[in-house]
Amino acid sequence: MNLEKLAWRNGGLLTLLQQSQQWQKLDRQIKQVLPANLREHFQTACIEEGTLVLLANNNMAASRLRMITPSLLPKLQNLHPDIVSVRIKTIPTRPLPPRENHLKLSKTAVQSFRHSAEQLQHHPKLAEALQKLAEKHDKK
Missing domain, CATH: 3.30.300.180 (DnaA, N-terminal domain)
Known part of the structure; x- marks a missing residue:
């Protein structure tokens, strides 16, 4: 109209x-x-x-x-x-909404992270990061 x-x-x-x-x-x-x-x-x-x-x-x-x-x-x-x-x-700026991670990893990928973490015990920080990543995506 x-x-x-x-x-x-x-x-x-x-x-x-x-x-x-x-x-x-x-x-x-x-x-x-x-x-x-x-x-x-x-x-x-x-x-x-x-x-x-x-x-x-x-x-x-x-x-x-x-x-x-x-x-x-x-x-x-x-x-x-x-x-x-x-x-x-x-004009006050509005904060951006927090980003959501929608990444889905396959069980094979999660297992690969765990296996890599076990193999990298001589690099404890990297092994810990891979283990946390595997745990995080295992819950999904």
Whole structure:
């Protein structure tokens, strides 16, 4: 279903759609003012009481933008009359979920580890590691 056709039937949805388009346009314009190497690391959040709020993907990009903000402010003010200052916030990164090991070893492989561990008694650390590996995969 076409979102614009649906929006014409609902005034609230039409207003929301127009605001969204305006913010997307402003975001594109702001990114054109930013240095090319920083553009992909930011998004425009809002203009709150005259303060343009930009969200940075990481601390390094945020620090870099904070350093050059005074020189960019006049250009940003030309884009939107309400912009008086700029605040950069860093988006907290979510930790990656712990990796799960789905490795399945055959019984033959587990037996080979055990046999190798027995043969390598003159290398106790290696023998112990192979024995632990065999025990770990024997339980699965």
